[in-house]
Amino acid sequence: MHDNSLKEPLRGLILNIQHFCTHDGPGIRTTVFLKGCSLRCKWCSNPESIHLKPELAHNAGKCIGEKQCGFCLKNVCPESAIYVVGSGDRPDDKVRINWDLCTNCGKCIPACPTNALYLFGEEMSVDQVLDEVEQDSAFYRESGGGMTVSGGECQLQPDFLAALLAGAHERGINTAIETASNVPWDFMEKVLAHVDIVLHDIKLTDPERHKKWCGVDNTRIRANLKRAYETFPDKKFIARTPLIPGVNDDEEHIRATLAFLKPHKNVTDYELLPYHRFGEGKYEFLGAIYEMQDFTSPDPETLKRLRAIIDEAFGRNG
Ligand code: SF4
Numbered sequence: 001m002h003d004n005s006l007k008e009p010l011r012g013l014i015l016n017i018q019h020f021c022t023h024d025g026p027g028i029r030t031t032v033f034l035k036g037c038s039l040r041c042k043w044c045s046n047p048e049s050i051h052l053k054p055e056l057a058h059n060a061g062k063c064i065g066e067k068q069c070g071f072c073l074k075n076v077c078p079e080s081a082i083y084v085v086g087s088g089d090r091p092d093d094k095v096r097i098n099w100d101l102c103t104n105c106g107k108c109i110p111a112c113p114t115n116a117l118y119l120f121g122e123e124m125s126v127d128q129v130l131d132e133v134e135q136d137s138a139f140y141r142e143s144g145g146g147m148t149v150s151g152g153e154c155q156l157q158p159d160f161l162a163a164l165l166a167g168a169h170e171r172g173i174n175t176a177i178e179t180a181s182n183v184p185w186d187f188m189e190k191v192l193a194h195v196d197i198v199l200h201d202i203k204l205t206d207p208e209r210h211k212k213w214c215g216v217d218n219t220r221i222r223a224n225l226k227r228a229y230e231t232f233p234d235k236k237f238i239a240r241t242p243l244i245p246g247v248n249d250d251e252e253h254i255r256a257t258l259a260f261l262k263p264h265k266n267v268t269d270y271e272l273l274p275y276h277r278f279g280e281g282k283y284e285f286l287g288a289i290y291e292m293q294d295f296t297s298p299d300p301e302t303l304k305r306l307r308a309i310i311d312e313a314f315g316r317n318g
């Protein structure tokens with residue numbers, strides 16, 4: 001007889017579990033962020049979610065420097081990736097990380113008394129995640145909420161995600177995912193069977209512009225979405241565009257998106273999410289460069305005008 005108890009439990013790479021979220025689907029929700037993404041959108045506000053591996057971060061604002069501390073410099077790094085510029089008598093003697101040498105092993109983290117060094121990404125089992133999510137179940141019942149799994153691109157860990165969603169259903173928890181849908185169709189087929197609500201991006205409709213801003217063109221995304229609408233007629237799909245002035249805040253994009261969505265009755269809404277620069281600081285913690293310095297949030301008039309087009313398409317005017 002096959003002994004299931006000997007099987008290793010499925011583990012996923014989790015970035016964060018956020019409680020009491022109100023913008024990731026209906027009601028009060030717990031959002032589980034999985035690490036790893038298959039796009040490289042220049043405006044990404046979660047750069048710590050991009051790579052499908054744990055990553056070291058260094059918050060220089062919390063580092064008290066070599067003279068007062070310097071514990072991380074005392075042979076804790078096997079790669080000699082931690083250094084200071086000049087001596088401990090300099091006014092700025094905070095440590096720096098040589099990101100080309102760092103292997104994200106995390107060995108320096110216990111040495112840091114101020115939590116200036118920390119790791120993004122932790123392996124967790126399905127039950128570990130669900131035990132934490134289930135703590136909020138009274139709020140789900142009251143508000144019509146549930147669990148939303150986001151990223152990164154949550155569908156890049158399809159087996160773990162499918163097991164997590166199925167496990168949530170077994171515990172009576174409503175499920176949603178946030179996805180850009182740039183994954184093999186097999187992944188989506190496996191995952192969507194266990195999802196109640198699919199919140200999916202349509203960042204740009206033009207393939208060339210999509211490639212320029214997100215790193216890949218949108219051919220696979222569009223094919224996947226169309227197939228998903230048709231294969232899962234009972235699932236609810238909500239499309240969303242992160243609206244960025246000068247990138248996609250034009251009527252042409254909104255109307256082209258509506259033309260793509262509207263033939264499908266299970267696409268119940270299309271939302272515009274105004275661009276913000278909340279994630280900018282995290283680029284520095286990871287030794288990365290933020291390329292959207294000159295971009296601003298969309299102005300309220302543009303937002304209102306574009307939302308009116310969507311409302312009209314969904315029959316919500318008057
Ligand atoms: S994570 Fe590892 S390799 Fe990177 S700085 Fe810390 S100890 Fe060195």
Ligand code: SF4
Nearest residue numbers: 063064069070072112
């Ligand atoms: S251990 Fe932490 S606080 Fe101390 S020097 Fe290193 S990074 Fe800065």
